Amino acid sequence: MARHSDKNKQPKPPIQLKTAREMFFSTPIYFKDLPNSKELNKHLLKHIKKWKKEDEKGIIRSNALGWHSAVDMHHKEEYNPLTKELFKMQQEIYEAEGYHPNTEPICDNMWANVNYKYSSNRNHVHPGAQWSGVYYIKSPENCGHIWFTDPCGERHIDLPIMADKQQKPVHYWREVHYQPIEGRLLMFPGWLTHEVAQNMSNLKGEKGWRVSVSFNFKQRWKRGMYVARNDGHDNKGERNFDSIK
Numbered sequence: 001m002a003r004h005s006d007k008n009k010q011p012k013p014p015i016q017l018k019t020a021r022e023m024f025f026s027t028p029i030y031f032k033d034l035p036n037s038k039e040l041n042k043h044l045l046k047h048i049k050k051w052k053k054e055d056e057k058g059i060i061r062s063n064a065l066g067w068h069s070a071v072d073m074h075h076k077e078e079y080n081p082l083t084k085e086l087f088k089m090q091q092e093i094y095e096a097e098g099y100h101p102n103t104e105p106i107c108d109n110m111w112a113n114v115n116y117k118y119s120s121n122r123n124h125v126h127p128g129a130q131w132s133g134v135y136y137i138k139s140p141e142n143c144g145h146i147w148f149t150d151p152c153g154e155r156h157i158d159l160p161i162m163a164d165k166q167q168k169p170v171h172y173w174r175e176v177h178y179q180p181i182e183g184r185l186l187m188f189p190g191w192l193t194h195e196v197a198q199n200m201s202n203l204k205g206e207k208g209w210r211v212s213v214s215f216n217f218k219q220r221w222k223r224g225m226y227v228a229r230n231d232g233h234d235n236k237g238e239r240n241f242d243s244i245k
């Protein structure tokens with residue numbers, strides 16, 4: 001946004017705090033736009049439509065009215081171009097978060113969603129997943145956005161009265177909303193509560209469909225590269241039952 005050119009109306013410099021402030025308990029949400037997503041989405045949509053025809057019933061999870069495929073999409077070769085991108089982004093996250101280099105992400109499950117008019121996804125988390133995410137294949141206007149809720153409800157029992165025209169700093173936000181952008185890949189912690197608004201697109205038939213792919217990742221030691229840890233109170237490392245004579 002352009003700033004006003006009047007010198008007297010320039011924004012004031014930020015307040016210099018005399019007291020130190022540290023910020024904790026943040027929640028990471030990663031996103032990126034895949035290159036060549038137009039071609040990729042065309043390919044994915046063709047296969048998802050075929051899959052949907054073969055299994056019109058699908059399964060029920062968080063989906064209300066929409067179609068939810070079976071959760072073995074990561075084993076189907078036709079979706080490999082997307083599955084590879086998911087792994088690439090997980091690897092980037094591992095580096096950004098400083099995860100142990102002897103560990104690797106494993107895709108636990110993956111599925112397609114088709115939300116028709118009035119379809120939505122109830123609020124939920126992904127138990128057992130370290131990272132979860134969504135990729136958008138088709139998202140006409142007003143097809144329903146995703147939003148995340150701060151898991152720390154206690155933070156909201158006493159919200160501050162802000163100065164006039166002062167935007168609330170992000171650490172006071174209770175929810176954060178993301179528009180579904182075709183070709184965008186989002187990843188977030190599996191424990192983070194999220195839901196999807198109703199598809200209110202007015203486009204008729206397939207044109208109004210909201211099509212996305214969701215998935216879960218876990219972390220594990222790479223085969224043969226386990227490193228024994230002795231974290232905690234000098235516990236001399238982990239043990240399993242077989243090691244006890």
Ligand SMILES: [Fe+2]
Nearest residue numbers: 124126194214
């Ligand atoms: Fe979800």
